[in-house]
Amino acid sequence: MSMIGIAAAVLASVLVPSTAQAAETLLSQGRPATASSIEGSGFEAAKAVDGNASSRWASVEGHDPEWIQVDLGSAQPISRVKLTWEAAYAKSYQVKISTNGTSWTDAFTTTSGNGATDDLTVSGTARYVRVNGTARGTAYGYSLFEFQVYGGDGGPPPGGGEGAVPFGSHTIPYAAGMLKPSGTQAANDAKVVDYYQRWKAAFVRQNCGNGWYQVISPDADHPYVAEAQGYGMVIAATMAGADPDAKKIFDGLVKWKLDHPSSGNPDLLAAEQDTGCRSVNGGDAATDGDMDVAYGLLLADRQWGSAGTYNYKQLAIKHINAIKASEINPSTNLLKLGDWTSNGDQYYYISRTSDWMVDHFRAFRAATGDSAWDTIRNAHQTLITNLQNGFASGTGLLPDFVVNTNSSPKPAPGQVLEDPNDGQFWWNACRTPWRVGADAVTGGDTKSLTAARKLNTWIKSKTGGNPNQIAIGYKLNGTQIDSGSEPAFFAPFAVTAMTDADSQAWLDALWNKMLTTPIGTDSYYSASIQLQVMITVTHNHWVP
Numbered sequence: 111m112s113m114i115g116i117a118a119a120v121l122a123s124v125l126v127p128s129t130a131q132a133a134e135t136l137l138s139q140g141r142p143a144t145a146s147s148i149e150g151s152g153f154e155a156a157k158a159v160d161g162n163a164s165s166r167w168a169s170v171e172g173h174d175p176e177w178i179q180v181d182l183g184s185a186q187p188i189s190r191v192k193l194t195w196e197a198a199y200a201k202s203y204q205v206k207i208s209t210n211g212t213s214w215t216d217a218f219t220t221t222s223g224n225g226a227t228d229d230l231t232v233s234g235t236a237r238y239v240r241v242n243g244t245a246r247g248t249a250y251g252y253s254l255f256e257f258q259v260y261g262g263d264g265g266p267p268p269g270g271g272e273g274a275v276p277f278g279s280h281t282i283p284y285a286a287g288m289l290k291p292s293g294t295q296a297a298n299d300a301k302v303v304d305y306y307q308r309w310k311a312a313f314v315r316q317n318c319g320n321g322w323y324q325v326i327s328p329d330a331d332h333p334y335v336a337e338a339q340g341y342g343m344v345i346a347a348t349m350a351g352a353d354p355d356a357k358k359i360f361d362g363l364v365k366w367k368l369d370h371p372s373s374g375n376p377d378l379l380a381a382e383q384d385t386g387c388r389s390v391n392g393g394d395a396a397t398d399g400d401m402d403v404a405y406g407l408l409l410a411d412r413q414w415g416s417a418g419t420y421n422y423k424q425l426a427i428k429h430i431n432a433i434k435a436s437e438i439n440p441s442t443n444l445l446k447l448g449d450w451t452s453n454g455d456q457y458y459y460i461s462r463t464s465d466w467m468v469d470h471f472r473a474f475r476a477a478t479g480d481s482a483w484d485t486i487r488n489a490h491q492t493l494i495t496n497l498q499n500g501f502a503s504g505t506g507l508l509p510d511f512v513v514n515t516n517s518s519p520k521p522a523p524g525q526v527l528e529d530p531n532d533g534q535f536w537w538n539a540c541r542t543p544w545r546v547g548a549d550a551v552t553g554g555d556t557k558s559l560t561a562a563r564k565l566n567t568w569i570k571s572k573t574g575g576n577p578n579q580i581a582i583g584y585k586l587n588g589t590q591i592d593s594g595s596e597p598a599f600f601a602p603f604a605v606t607a608m609t610d611a612d613s614q615a616w617l618d619a620l621w622n623k624m625l626t627t628p629i630g631t632d633s634y635y636s637a638s639i640q641l642q643v644m645i646t647v648t649h650n651h652w653v654p
Contacts, residue, residue, distance in 0.1 A: 135415050137188070138180045138239070138259035140275035140282055140652075145169065145178040149251060151286075155179075158257040160282060161412055161654060162476050166196050169243070169251035176252050179240035180259060185209045186237070188261035191218065191230045193241065196253035199225030202245035203252075207236035214240065223247060273413035275652060276351025277303070282652040285554030289608045290649050291621040301625060302644045303352045306345070309641050312631040314342065314359060318387035320369065323362025329633045332390065334383035336399025339363055341638040343406025348645055348652075350413050360410055364420050367403055374449035377432035379403055381448065394450035397437045397465045401445075404429040405470045408477055408654040423477070430474045434482065442515045443482075443489035447527070459515045460526055463497075463508040464541040466490045468549035468558055469653050477654070491557040493519055494546065498564055502586040505572075506564030509586060510538035521586060534591060535584045540599045543569075544643050547605030551646065552653050559609055566606035570616050577603075577623040597627055597640040604647050621647065 143155035149168035155178050158167035169176035182188075191205050205218040217232040217239075225247060239259045243252040275281060278299040291298050313325050325342035327335045343363050350356040370387075372378040372395035380389035381396035407426035416423040436449035444461045451457040468487060475483035493515075498506045501521055509521035511532045522533035529536060543565050550558035572588060573579035580600040583591030604620040607613040624644060629637045645651050 135417070136258060136260055136274065137182045137186055138257065139412055140279070141183060142181045142281055143167075143178065143257070144181075146176045147173070147251075149253075153253075154283075156281070156283065158254045161256075163194070163255055163479075164476065166253050166255045167257070168196070168198065168253040171198075171251045172246075172249065173251065174246060175242060175244045177240050177242040178252075178254065178257060179206075179238055180257060181211075182237050182239065182259065184237055185235050186261055188217075188232055188234055188236050188239065188259055190258075190260040191228075191232050191239065191241075192256065192258040192260070193228040193230070193254055194256040194258075195225045195227070196255055197225070197248065198250040198253040199223060199247040200241075200243040200245065200252055201247040203241055203243045205230065205232060206240040206242055207232075207234045208238040208240070209236060211238045221245070273347075273350035273356070274415075275413055277349050277650055278351060280649055284551050284649050287611060288551045288649070289611070289614055289617050291647060292614065292618050295648070298621075298648045299650065302641075302648055302650065303349075305624075305629070305641055305644055306349055306352065308629050309345075309637050310353070312629055312637065313338075313634045316362065320365070320387075321362060322366045322369070322387065323359050324366055324387075325363075325634060325638070327634045328631075329635055332382040333385050334387065336379045336381045336396045336403070338399075338634055338638070339366060339379065340399040340402025340406065341642065343367075344402050344409065345638070345641060345645075347406050347409035347413055348650065357410075357414055360406070361419055364407075364410075364422075364425070368425075372449055375432045375436040377428045378436060378449055392450065394448055395437070396448045397433070397445050398462070400429065400433050400437060401465060401467050401470050404433060405467070405473055405654075408473050409652075412654045427478055430478055433474075434480070434486075438486060439515065443486045444493065444515050445490070457527070459513065459517075460522070461512050461515050462510065462527075462538055463494075463512060464510070464538045464545060466494065466542070467545050468555075469552055472549065472553060473653050491555075491561075494561050495557060497521070498561060505535075505568045505584070505586060505588045506561065507535040507568075507584055507586050507588070508539045508542045509533045510536045531583065531591060534586060536591065537583070537598070540583075541602055541639060543606045544602035544639065544646065547602070547609065548646055548651060551605065551608050552651060562606040562609045566603065566610050566613060566616075569603050570607070570613060575616050575619060577620050595627075597624065597636040600624075601636075601640040601643040604643055608647060617647070 138159050139161050143159045145155035147170040153168040155167050157165040201223050202221040204216050206214040207217045208214045217234050315324050325338040327338040346356045346360040367379050370380045372380045373393035378395035378400050380393040382391050384390050407422045411422040437446050445465045471483050471487035511522040512519050513522050526532050547562040550562040577600050581590040582594045582596050607617040
């Protein structure tokens with residue numbers, strides 16, 4: 111069939127959803143995108159292929175023609191192009207395809223576009239796909255919320271077969287001005303991969319059979335804890351492209367999650383398992399693990415799509431909704447400790463600051479469309495600000511646990527769950543510079559940036575710019591609790607350092623400290639935190 115015939119055949123499909131074949135894969139998400147123009151900062155071409163239905167590409171206003179194109183990474187059979195228009199739509203446009211970026215063929219053309227969503231059946235082989243607008247439907251420009259290209263041969267998306275956002279691709283940019291360690295990007299990425307391989311050898315297992323993968327936790331109360339499995343899911347999905355077994359590991363972790371449901375809410379993960387891989391201590395859930403499990407599933411959906419063994423997107427949304435139902439306090443909009451605490455017990459108005467993964471809330475909102483996650487995100491950010499200002503004005507440090515969340519939230523007065531230092535910057539809160547900083551560097555949110563910079567200013571001054579001086583634990587006023595050096599405490603501050611233009615030398619010092627610290631094979635906790643920090647500071651962390 112000629113291309114003219116193909117164009118005529120697909121013309122009738124405008125605004126009519128096509129039926130995707132089972133092998134169809136989303137090829138465009140997270141791939142490099144360019145455009146003839148942008149309206150301004152925040153409307154870049156990448157916004158149309160980022161999987162976020164609330165972000166968009168927009169061209170300059172009042173000008174024809176304008177175009178946007180995506181590079182699929184390699185020549186792929188394509189079967190469908192889905193365009194989700196903003197109000198500024200194209201009345202006349204073409205979908206053009208090319209294998210080399212120079213010679214173009216029309217796969218679709220129309221002069222009667224009417225906006226909304228155009229779901230187009232197309233045919234051809236392309237590395238580059240372009241939407242070329244020739245007549246605007248409004249007085250403005252052209253604007254797309256989503257530009258999606260589907261097809262492939264049923265295998266993984268392009269990028270060496272490893273995923274739509276392969277590690278080291280850097281297709282999803284950080285907020286403007288965020289630092290990264292000195293040296294070449296490729297060299298620093300390679301150092302992350304090396305650390306990942308050592309982490310994997312030390313902690314990733316296939317115990318008890320049954321197709322399961324687990325991250326072992328020799329330094330925890332039990333050999334398997336939900337927190338470790340959540341870390342593993344996020345890491346595996348992120349390292350696709352660096353590890354050819356990433357998807358196999360991830361699916362083994364998904365099977366573990368499904369086979370170990372919480373006794374409180376079966377859509378959540380039971381928090382602890384014994385050496386026989388049996389859930390223990392009541393089999394209920396822990397919030398920190400569930401937050402990362404849900405986030406990891408969203409990463410996997412974006413990496414590999416959801417048409418394989420597991421529907422990652424469906425599982426993610428079920429998990430997110432279960433977190434909202436069973437691990438969010440409905441009266442405070444703050445995270446509870448797990449699905450095991452309920453109204454009337456002594457733990458109901460206690461929250462753990464290291465569970466406050468602010469970028470995860472952003473991803474949950476985008477995935478579900480549920481505006482409650484905006485409210486939840488704001489509640490946590492407001493409390494971070496109030497805690498820093500009211501209880502740690504000179505340091506910005508957060509406590510492990512916050513009590514009285516229903517009335518006058520404050521640091522725990524002593525041991526409320528784990529340790530006499532529950533109200534200090536201790537073995538839980540040590541993660542908060544990373545968690546708050548991750549939202550700041552990827553999204554540029556003002557509240558997160560302010561909180562991260564407050565932490566960075568204090569720790570850099572406290573240590574005189576020497577990471578070896580970062581202690582194990584601090585009271586909220588900055589008094590050291592314990593001596594020594596531990597990755598769980600020094601690594602997270604590297605993420606906050608990224609937010610300060612004057613902290614390049616400090617960031618480099620922290621980076622070098624991480625590189626020269628060997629993995630302690632008896633401490634999955636510190637090693638897992640450092641690995642995820644290394645991913646973040648090299649600009650390899652992304653929000654689905």
